Amino acid sequence: MNDHNETFKQKRKFIVRLGKMLHKYGIPAYRLESHLMELADAIELRSSFIISPTSMTFVLWTEGHEDEYTHAARVAPGDLDMGSLSRTDEVVSDVISNTLTIDEALERLDEIETMPSRNGRAITGLSYVLASGAFAMLMRSSLNDVLWAGLLGGIVYIFVLWSERSKGITNMLEPLVAMVSAFAACGIAVHYDASISIRLVILSSIIVFIPGLALTIGLAELSARHLVSGTVKIMDAFMMLFKLYFGAFLGMELGFAVFGHSEYVALPPLPQWTVWLAIATLCTSLIIAFRTRRKHMFWSMAAGFIAYASSSIGASYFDFGVGAFFGAFVIGVYGNLFTRFAKAPAVIVVMQGLIVLVPGSKTFISLNTYIAGEGFAYAEHAGQQAVVIFMSIVAGLIFANSALPPKKSL
Structure with a gap:
């Protein structure tokens, strides 16, 4: 007994x-x-x-x-x-196959939880710089915007490090980084480079905080009838957007008051082929941020290219909503194939692909459009586009799991 x-x-x-x-x-x-x-x-x-x-x-x-x-x-x-998710899943697989006892599995979980990250602060900071620059490049902006966005992304990471040591900074991190980025962008436009698109540079510098993925996951949970969790995630994402918008709005107002207004000098956009360079850069930053294991890096990198290429093909034949559906469907099938071949959770590559598809920027743009009543870097009908794209992505994932049922629940 x-x-x-x-x-x-x-x-x-x-x-x-x-x-x-x-x-x-x-x-x-x-x-x-x-x-x-x-x-x-x-x-x-x-x-x-x-x-x-x-x-x-x-x-x-x-x-x-x-x-x-x-x-x-x-x-x-x-x-x-x-990385930790993959290792934890391996422990579960070993327990189910009777390769590990429960006691041995608990010891393995202890090891995983205490395992130090191979990414130091410098590498993590680099991921912020790459993500910010990659997003500006993905928006087909100018080279100047890409460089300044990357610089401000590095400054944002400094505040992230500060928040690890200060509870006060932690509580106000999102509006603070948006305010600092906006204030700095106004100063750069007046004193250093009048050719930068201030709003686009601000958005790019804080792109790691834009909760587009959280909104998508929340909608997916609602579609799976997990009403409480889905509602909480969506409301949390909207609160994050409000904090970011207020910080950016306040920073721009302070910047214009201190530095004045600059006369915008437009530069030619980057060539079309740089979009693929942007995808590669963004995927690299996500591999760092998600602490992806080396053996899954190629799969994760490919997920970004597959998501963007499939959604672009769908949009070229239909419209952006169908393009998002097609992209999500393909990345969902790809994730389930990854599970079969790599024996790892599909979420490892699916999340990477979704970030390329998710219109987090359109959500932030639409918030500015409704409140300020003016455009924000190609913002026409951004709110309607964001809603349609979110719905299309969730539907694409559902259809993908029906077409090729996943082998793992993760």
Whole structure:
């Protein structure tokens, strides 16, 4: 009897520990609940889970209800960490195949959680610079805009480092970085380079904070009937947008008051082929930011190109909404193929592809359009475009999972 109780204790300890780790790595609620239920069934436990961005509830019991266990915890919203996610998934696979015992699996989880990141602060800072410059390049802006956006992206990372040491800065990080970027962009336009597009440079410098991916995941959770988690994610994303917009608005007003207005001198846009260079640069920055393992880097890099190419082909024959649907469908199928060949969670490459598709910038642009009543870097009908693209992406992922069912729940 004692051995039976001890076995149940170890199993439920493993599931709770695993659930919290996967939540910390940014797994959507509908995928996480399904994954934990599959694991519980594999180790002969019955289960029920309620997952949201800020709380988790585990209910576990044996077949005849001889043992029951309930665990509730408040957690912080997770950040994507594809390297740790991949290693954790390997542990789960070994447990299901009886290669690892539960005790050995718990030790492996301890090792993964305490494993230092191979990306130092300099490399992570480089990812901010690359992401900002790549987005400006993707928008077919001028070379000057690309360079200044990259510089301001590096300054944004300095504030991110500061927030790790100061709780006050953490609480106001999003509006603060938007305000600093806007203020600096106004000063650059007046004193150094009148050819920069101030609004586009601001948007590019804070692109890592634009919650387009969060909005897409929230809509996907709503479509999967995870109403609480989906609603929370969407509202959190909108609050992030409001904070970023207010910071940018305040920074521009202060910048114009201090530096005055500059007379814009337009430069020719970058050639069309630089879009592919932008995709490569953006994917490189995401590989760094997501801590992707070396063995998955090629797959992740390819996901960005596949997403952009497929959506561009779809848009060229139909319109931007169908293009987004086609891109999401192709990247969903690609993710399920990745699961079959690489034996790793599809989310590792799907998230990378979605970031290329997600119109986070259009959402931010549309907010400016509605509040200020003026354009914001090719912003006509941006709000309607953003809604249609979000809906198309979610539909594309649903169709992809129907066309080629995933082998893994993650």
